[in-house]
Amino acid sequence: MRYIIIGSGAIGGSIGGRLHESGQSVVLVARGAHFEALRDNGLRFTVPTGTLTLDVPVVARPEDVELRADDVLVLAVKTQDSVAALDTWAARPVAGGGTAGERIPLVCAQNGVENERLALRRFREVYGMCVILPSSHLNPGEVVAPCGPYTGALVIGRYATGTDDTARRIADDLEKACFLAPVASDVMRWKYGKLLGNLANVVEAVCGSASDATAQDLVARAKAEGAAVLDAAGIAYAGEAEITELRSGTVDLQPIAGERARGSSWQSLARGTGSIETDYLNGEIVLLGREHGVPTPVNATLQHAARESVRRQREPGGLTAEELSRRIAEGITE
Known part of the structure; x- marks a missing residue:
């Protein structure tokens, strides 16, 4: 599986950086000064054990990456930017025929509960992700993720309910990349919490x-x-004690x-x-x-x-x- 991280700020940069570090195939999608810094100097990723410089492939536009059937799209933009991103990526062609919306799973690694509904209008396979990942992105090319021993907890499941092999494979990759990644059939309950x-x-x-x-x-x-x-x-909704x-x-x-x-x-x-x-x-x-x-x-x-x-x-x-x-x-x- 190859992970296309749409929005490579605090959350997307942390997920993409850790996946890349663990040996997974990753492409970051960024724009402006952040894209230029990632392209020229790599991702400067600071965690409690030190600062890593990760040479993760990065593109500025959907047109700059050829999608393939084994890709997973990870949407990590803010909700107010979701519609524009979803419209652009859903229509992208996939090698072998069809479009991303028809053939490629999309994971909503975002706050709030609206993104999954927006995505399901455009993508056949949508996965919710409850993101518990304190991190920051204040300077181009830099992401700070100050938690340990896991970088974050990423609860994943199909939207609106259920689990499947794709969710479990994604979770396995995340577990290898320093994330706690439970698979939940009721992922939206976690997201409402x-x-x-x-x-x-x-x-x-x-x-x-x-x-x-x-x-x-x-x-x-x-x-x-x-x-x-x-x-x-x-x-x-998951209670505060459950999340804690x-x-x-x-x-x-x-x-x-x-x-x-x-x-x-x-x-x-x-x-x-x-x-x-x-x-x-x-x-x-x-x-x-x-x-x-x-x-x-x-x-x-x-x-x-x-x-x-x-x-x-x-x-x-x-x-x-x-x-x-x-x-x-x-x-x-x-």
């Missing part, structure tokens, strides 16, 4: 940190709303000099990417709340604050937790 945890991302991003008491209160209230919404919708048990002693943060673990939304604001995935995290809870008649003022306010931060080109820390709490109390959500 991870969604609740990701509701904290925007607090860290907008406030710069989620460590003080007021920020922690916001996080707790956002998660409580999320759980209430999922319960009302009848959606099963999965990673405890296996995917533990380990100190790396000069590095500090930051969430993906914080990184989006810090890098000035011009977008943020909050609409598909907190916004998913807002959407489900509206569908099932459950008020979600905390998540709606956080969603709005994220949009505002992107629109005004704020860096992390542009708003305080106290200001967000005031907006919630005053009903400022639009």
Whole structure:
């Protein structure tokens, strides 16, 4: 199997880098300065045991790689970029006939729960992946993954339910590449559980940190709303204790000099990417709340604050937790 990693930032770079290091065939897909740095200098991949320089093949466009029947596409872009990527890759021809959408499995290694539905409109074989992989990508050509002894936990299964030989083969390759990779028939239950945890991302991003008491209160209230919404919708989700048990002693943060673990939304604001995935995290809870008649003022306010931060080109820390709490109390959500 050859792995085509679509989006080679923090998550894609970590997965692609580890697979390449373990001897698997990998192609990274990147763009702009990141592509140029990977092409010219390789992937600078920092883990607790040191920094690796990995000469992973990299392309800038789908047209630059000839797809074959034994490929696996790993989608690792943010959800707001999924449709454009899926439309482009699904139509690509595969050696021997047919298109990628018809013949090649696609794995959604992404936060949120919308990507799989988007993918299944375009690909016959779609696999969900619950990604528990603290990592960062702030500079071109560089990815930092500060966990050990496993780099991350990647729960994989068919979408919407089930397992098969392809999922097990991918999991086997990931296990050989320093990942914990359970195969689950209910992968979306894991992804909904991870969604609740990701509701904290925007607090860290907008406030710069989620460590003080007021920020922690916001996080707790956002998660409580999320759980209430999922319960009302009848959606099963892995509990926080279950996720903690999965990673405890296996995917533990380990100190790396000069590095500090930051969430993906914080990184989006810090890098000035011009977008943020909050609409598909907190916004998913807002959407489900509206569908099932459950008020979600905390998540709606956080969603709005994220949009505002992107629109005004704020860096992390542009708003305080106290200001967000005031907006919630005053009903400022639009």
